[in-house]
Amino acid sequence: MTLEEAPVSLHDAPGRRLTMIEAINEALDIMLARDPDVVILGEDVGYFGGVFRATAGLQKKYGKMRVFDTPISEGGIIGVAVGMGAYGLRPVPEIQFADYIYPGLDQLVSEAARLRYRSAAEFIAPMTVRSPFGGGIFGGQTHSQSPEAMFTHVAGLKTVVPSTPHDAKGLLIAAIEDNDPVIFFEPKRIYNGPFDGYYDRPVKPWAEHPDSVVPEGYYATPLGKARVVREGDAVTVLAYGTMVHVAGAVCAEKGVDAELIDLRTLVPLDLDTVQKSVEKTGKCLIVHEATRTSGFGAELSALVQERCFWHLEAPIERVTGFDTPYPHSLEWAYFPGPVRIGEALDRLLGH
Amino acid sequence: MPEPHYRPGDAVDFRHIVVPPAGAQPRPDETCPPAETFALCNDLIRVLDEAGRAVGPWNPQLDPATLRRMLRMMALTRAFDERMYRGQRQGKTSFYMKSAGEEATAVAPAMALDFEDMVFPSYRQQGILITRGYPLVDMINQIYSNRADRLKGRQLPIMYSARSHNFFTISGNLATQLPQAVGWAMASASRGDTRIAATWVGEGSTSEGDFHSAMTFAAVYNVPVVFNVVNNQWAISSFSGFAGAERATFAARAIGYGIAGLRVDGNDPLAVYAAERWAADRARSNMGPTLIEHFTYRAEGHSTSDDPGAYRSAQERSEWPLGDPIARLRDHLIALGEWSDDQQAAMDQELAEAVRAATKEAEKNGILGHGLHHPFKTMFEDVFEELPWHLQEQAEQAIRERRIKWPEWKE
Numbered sequence: 001m002t003l004e005e006a007p008v009s010l011h012d013a014p015g016r017r018l019t020m021i022e023a024i025n026e027a028l029d030i031m032l033a034r035d036p037d038v039v040i041l042g043e044d045v046g047y048f049g050g051v052f053r054a055t056a057g058l059q060k061k062y063g064k065m066r067v068f069d070t071p072i073s074e075g076g077i078i079g080v081a082v083g084m085g086a087y088g089l090r091p092v093p094e095i096q097f098a099d100y101i102y103p104g105l106d107q108l109v110s111e112a113a114r115l116r117y118r119s120a121a122e123f124i125a126p127m128t129v130r131s132p133f134g135g136g137i138f139g140g141q142t143h144s145q146s147p148e149a150m151f152t153h154v155a156g157l158k159t160v161v162p163s164t165p166h167d168a169k170g171l172l173i174a175a176i177e178d179n180d181p182v183i184f185f186e187p188k189r190i191y192n193g194p195f196d197g198y199y200d201r202p203v204k205p206w207a208e209h210p211d212s213v214v215p216e217g218y219y220a221t222p223l224g225k226a227r228v229v230r231e232g233d234a235v236t237v238l239a240y241g242t243m244v245h246v247a248g249a250v251c252a253e254k255g256v257d258a259e260l261i262d263l264r265t266l267v268p269l270d271l272d273t274v275q276k277s278v279e280k281t282g283k284c285l286i287v288h289e290a291t292r293t294s295g296f297g298a299e300l301s302a303l304v305q306e307r308c309f310w311h312l313e314a315p316i317e318r319v320t321g322f323d324t325p326y327p328h329s330l331e332w333a334y335f336p337g338p339v340r341i342g343e344a345l346d347r348l349l350g351h
Numbered sequence: 352m353p354e355p356h357y358r359p360g361d362a363v364d365f366r367h368i369v370v371p372p373a374g375a376q377p378r379p380d381e382t383c384p385p386a387e388t389f390a391l392c393n394d395l396i397r398v399l400d401e402a403g404r405a406v407g408p409w410n411p412q413l414d415p416a417t418l419r420r421m422l423r424m425m426a427l428t429r430a431f432d433e434r435m436y437r438g439q440r441q442g443k444t445s446f447y448m449k450s451a452g453e454e455a456t457a458v459a460p461a462m463a464l465d466f467e468d469m470v471f472p473s474y475r476q477q478g479i480l481i482t483r484g485y486p487l488v489d490m491i492n493q494i495y496s497n498r499a500d501r502l503k504g505r506q507l508p509i510m511y512s513a514r515s516h517n518f519f520t521i522s523g524n525l526a527t528q529l530p531q532a533v534g535w536a537m538a539s540a541s542r543g544d545t546r547i548a549a550t551w552v553g554e555g556s557t558s559e560g561d562f563h564s565a566m567t568f569a570a571v572y573n574v575p576v577v578f579n580v581v582n583n584q585w586a587i588s589s590f591s592g593f594a595g596a597e598r599a600t601f602a603a604r605a606i607g608y609g610i611a612g613l614r615v616d617g618n619d620p621l622a623v624y625a626a627e628r629w630a631a632d633r634a635r636s637n638m639g640p641t642l643i644e645h646f647t648y649r650a651e652g653h654s655t656s657d658d659p660g661a662y663r664s665a666q667e668r669s670e671w672p673l674g675d676p677i678a679r680l681r682d683h684l685i686a687l688g689e690w691s692d693d694q695q696a697a698m699d700q701e702l703a704e705a706v707r708a709a710t711k712e713a714e715k716n717g718i719l720g721h722g723l724h725h726p727f728k729t730m731f732e733d734v735f736e737e738l739p740w741h742l743q744e745q746a747e748q749a750i751r752e753r754r755i756k757w758p759e760w761k762e
């Protein structure tokens with residue numbers, strides 16, 4: 001085998017290391033340069049570059065007609081983006097926090113999601129709504145929510161959650177290129193470094209994580225494809241966003257030979273990868289930060305049961321946030337951290 | 352709690368509605384600062400006087416052929432409505448909405464705008480499609496949700512979409528089209544495109560948050576868009592007081608946003624044309640958005656599912672002080688010596704026959720609930736650009752159910 005033919009492992013490759021914010025910024029930069037139809041709009045995204053710096057420098061580089069600040073009106077931001085999409089642009093609106101997305105819900109659910117269907121494809125909404133979501137930053141009940149299940153329930157929307165800088169760039173590029181509306185939730189706890197669930201330990205930078213190696217230039221990570229983060233035989237762990245890192249750390253700490261799957265796209269879901277894994281391990285743990293009742297874990301649990309019932313050796317476990325608003329001072333009691341995950345693993349593995 | 356002046360059985364006296372003389376309203380230049388229009392937000396732009404003459408600075412000076420076309424399009428809209436209403440009552444479809452009394456607020460703007468301008472209508476602007484020459488047969492196919500329906504039987508009747516005629520897909524959720532029109536116009540302007548957007552909303556739906564966000568965005572970015580608020584006095588059973596009409600005119604909303612505003616006699620087709628043209632020219636010359644309130648009256652029920660006799664006085668229609676738009680334009684043409692009652696009668700007969708013929712043609716493609724719908728699999732198409740696995744599975748299930756119910760069935 002020559003050097004050229006050797007399998008390329010990104011983990012070992014030398015390369016630039018970026019934070020998730022830098023990777024997202026780079027994806028936006030690349031798409032603004034590649035496609036003149038791409039426009040970015042949102043609160044504080046222009047001159048200032050976004051409250052999390054995701055759009056830093058882009059207005060200066062591409063001008064105010066391509067990257068611009070908006071009134072504080074999420075319904076207006078999404079509604080205007082629907083109109084821009086109908087014209088033929090490819091808008092990438094930012095909703096500053098997922099907690100603020102609800103005023104835009106009618107425009108997303110009744111308009112963007114159904115434009116193609118109701119007009120028999122005369123009009124489409126090729127927009128990607130970026131929004132930071134999730135807790136772990138002392139955001140209280142209005143800066144911490146994970147509302148992904150509200151969107152996975154809507155016919156016509158795709159929902160994507162990256163967990164690494166590498167995927168954040170590739171998935172965001174794929175989302176922007178997609179001709180359907182995509183909700184792109186960015187786990188803000190891991191914008192600047194991965195998180196093992198121990199809030200009382202020193203913060204780790206992305207630079208020490210293998211998936212912070214981000215190739216330069218254009219690449220798309222296809223929507224609807226999960227990533228097997230770690231192969232294993234003892235149990236299948238399904239997670240996305242921040243919880244990929246937390247669940248992975250708990251399994252490593254407990255020495256569990258888990259098969260960890262990062263779903264990456266919730267709709268359309270890569271059920272084949274999930275099914276193959278659960279049929280192998282016979283056990284399934286689902287982890288998400290969002291509230292439990294009618295959370296996306298309920299859908300995953302139902303699908304695994306339907307597809308893998310005769311392979312299951314134990315009841316499917318769900319580890320989630322509690323069914324309360326996200327509390328400020330008791331944030332870490334709410335967060336589905338190592339204790340909650342560990343307990344569920346013990347139950348599953350019969351310890 | 353707001354209460355309308357008249358309820359069922361009440362004698363109606365509309366003398367409290369101020370109707371200024373036609374021709375008395377000043378017409379500022381299209382490029383004027385917004386503030387020069389603010390007095391017009393509390394006035395009523397009128398062109399046709401009681402004697403059927405076109406008077407004053409807002410007279411658009413249309414030639415007789417154009418006036419006759421305007422009359423014809425309004426009459427065709429009314430004839431179409433009559434036929435479709437009867438069709439719904441005969442069980443050919445589930446639902447219909449007439450625009451009786453409001454024809455001018457759709458037909459005249461459609462003539463004042465360029466064909467290429469994008470319209471984002473609400474649900475009572477069938478007059479736009481008719482004026483733009485969209486085939487009646489295609490409209491009826493949509494109303495019947497039959498196998499020739501361009502929207503594949505997915506939408507409630509009258510929720511048309513016609514990209515070929517620059518007519519945006521009608522939602523059914525109210526006021527959502529307003530920020531969309533703003534976004535479309537922003538995109539157009541950002542490309543140096545001369546096309547503008549125009550959108551329609553009822554006075555009741557101005558209460559929606561989307562109205563406020565659309566106005567704000569339009570003002571902030573000086574967007575080339577025309578907002579048409581059709582104030583037909585009634586939102587189903589709720590009179591305009593529930594949208595704040597007793598405090599301020601709907602045109603006066605423009606003042607707070609700092610954009611141009613005009614309040615127009617919505618039953619005066621020439622005033623409506625002139626106002627829409629003024630706003631369109633203003634937008635096209637990059638002077639920004641205009642809010643037009645069309646002061647009119649919903650002469651019939653909200654829809655075929657409504658019974659206006661249960662909440663308002665039947666006398667309101669006959670007592671409405673601004674008359675009927677078709678009768679007023681007819682009288683104007685007769686006063687000009689360009690039309691006659693005989694011509695009117697002949698035209699009405701001709702249009703009724705044209706609609707009848709289109710209806711017969713459309714019925715060949717089926718009526719609602721009689722089996723001649725789009726192929727079954729189309730139910731799952733266009734949810735996404737490509738069919739994902741879960742919809743593929745559900746489509747297979749639907750076909751299976753069909754075969755169980757009708758073993759002889761073939762796709």
